[in-house]
Amino acid sequence: MGGFLSLAGPKSETKEYHEVSQYETCKRQRLSPSIDEESPRLIPSLPDELSVQIIARLPRICYFNVRLVSRKWKATVMSPELFKLRQELGTTEEWLYMLTKVEEDKLLWHALDPLSKRWQRLPMMPSVVYDEGSSKGSSALWMWSMLGPSIRIADFIRGWLGHKSSFDQMPLCGCAVGAVDGCLYVLGGFSRAAAMKCVWKFDPIQNAWIEVPAMSTGRAYCKTGILNDKLYVVGGVSQGRGGLTPLQSAEVFDPSTGIWSQVPNMPFSKAQVLPTAFLADMLKPIATGLTSYMGRLCVPQSLYSWPFFVDVGGEIYDPETNSWNEMPNGMGDGWPARQAGTKLSVVVDGELYAFDPSSSLDSGKIKVYDQKEDAWKVVIGKVPIYDFAGSESPYLLAGFHGKLHVITKDANHEIAIMRADLHDTDSIPSSSTSDIAGFSDSLADSDAVIWKIIATRDFGAAELVSCQVLAI
Incomplete structure (x- = not known):
């Protein structure tokens, strides 16, 4: 393939x-x-x-x-x-898999072996489209574009207010990406006005994409996470009569059996106590992130009404009790948000990190969650980020080899994978900087970290979309 x-x-x-x-x-x-x-x-x-x-x-x-x-x-x-x-x-290796958008309607997967610094381009994903005029149900999937032009969050939020514009004519977009049991998964998305249920898996051993059982609910822009070797999918949106409708549902896929099972709906408890019926009708609750932390699923949430969003904490799913509980106030209220409220986070060596873009487009901070104090604390004061116009994701976070990594573009507009070596401030020699060419000025106030570029690749005008780490 x-x-x-x-x-x-x-x-x-x-x-x-x-x-x-x-x-x-x-x-x-x-x-x-x-x-x-x-x-x-x-x-x-x-x-x-x-x-x-x-x-x-x-x-x-x-x-x-x-x-x-x-x-x-x-x-x-x-x-x-x-x-x-x-x-x-014990010879299993962790590889970084990265999804890039190279044109308006072309997305490609690339794999990096961090040890050899060598790249592999994955086979093209199969293409599907939902045939709205067909009565065949789930069988009405025809070869087309698995990941079409990316649309910004702002564009589809307008649909909630009835401003559909050209959304109905857009190709498939809004797919979610996950990784479990050594395989990549691409789930759902929108095709024209229909929310997709289909799920595709990339098996790196066979170097091939295969279709697996579909989700029970069609959803786009959902969030994924791994817990107990199972793939969880929560929230997202579907197309309703008045535009896009947020979903409270969740489900879980067991790769060992190939079966999807239902998870209790997210209560969105804070969204249920809005002071007026007008606000309750205007503000739409949505899951803005998902991270597996301390054996549970942490789902930060927000209320949207274009062009505004309001953080409302979040909820945590406990698989032992099969129930949702409200997220601790400090964790939910302080969870950093990037574009349109999306929460970008990763767990490395048991620690929960999140990227905080602050008010600047060309830099940012990385915070770590302190469970004892229920607070987010800055561990990296400045991350060298180069703003490149029109990008959906000017940076990504990944954790492998026990280290935190930031993926962005460097001064030469090449995609760079940067490793953050965290140190105690007192232990860093005064001459310590970084081996990242062109980043020395940006790192002048970053005393607690030494950055190291482990790999770069010139993808031309490609934009970052998503990344996953597979251990095989």
Whole structure:
């Protein structure tokens, strides 16, 4: 279902992707002597059990070339059993998967191996569209554009007030992204005026997209989170008679069984106590984030009425009691908000971090939640962010290798993955700065962190959309 990265030479690290089509791969295999024909073993003179032990210890980035050796080698490196063995041996690797928008209607996934600094471009996502005139229900999904032009939150909030404009004619947008059990998931979204239920999964072992059971409710701009190896989906919006309608429902997907189950609706308790009926009708409650923290799901919430939004704390889902409770006041009221109230957060090494853009578009702060004091505290006073016009997400947060990472564009307009090495202020030498070219001035007042760029890539005019981390 698409090309994969060739690592034939060192130039692949700095030059454009060298992709090999399925036709070229098959041609190579026909021209090369097959080990399957010469020997029934993976490695001659070695039992296959020992050969698999050796392969399991290879860096995962090598598998893209290893599978070209023969059909048997390809079957081995694409088998779930090999990756289970990697887990047992402790050779599992964390890769960063990043979604970018390169044109008005084209989005691409890219994977980064942080250790080798090498990139892989994923196969294109399957394309679907909902046929409103069809009576086939869920089967009325036709090949089209899985992720069409991105529309800003402000644009679809106008729909709540009945200003539909050209929304009904827009291609699919507003899909949610999640990651569980070593796979990427793309869920729902809008196609024209219909909220989608469909769910697609990318299996990095097979290097392919497959359709999985659909959600019970069509939803767009929903929030996703992982808890107990299950994928939770909460909130979002659907198309109602008067425009877009916020959803209070939630559901959970178990990848081991392929079954969706219902979760109790979010009460939106603070939204129920508005002082007047006018405000209750005007302000629309919506989930603005979702983070798995301390074994529970934390969902910050807001009330919207274009062009305003008001934070109303949030709610926490406890899987043990299968119930929602109001979020602690300090946690909910102080949760930093970015564009249109969306809450951007990540958990790293058990700590909950959130990005606070403050009032500046070219910098921001990172805060950490102090559970004992029920308060958000600044841990990084200034994050070097370059504002690039028209971007939906000028920055993303990710946690891997036990470190907090910020993904943004650098001074050369290349997408940069920056690692934040946090230190006690007293332990930092006065000469400590950063190895990020062009960022030294921005870091002058950042005494508690040393920034390090672990990888960059020139994606041209591409914009950041979302990111996930997979451990495989």
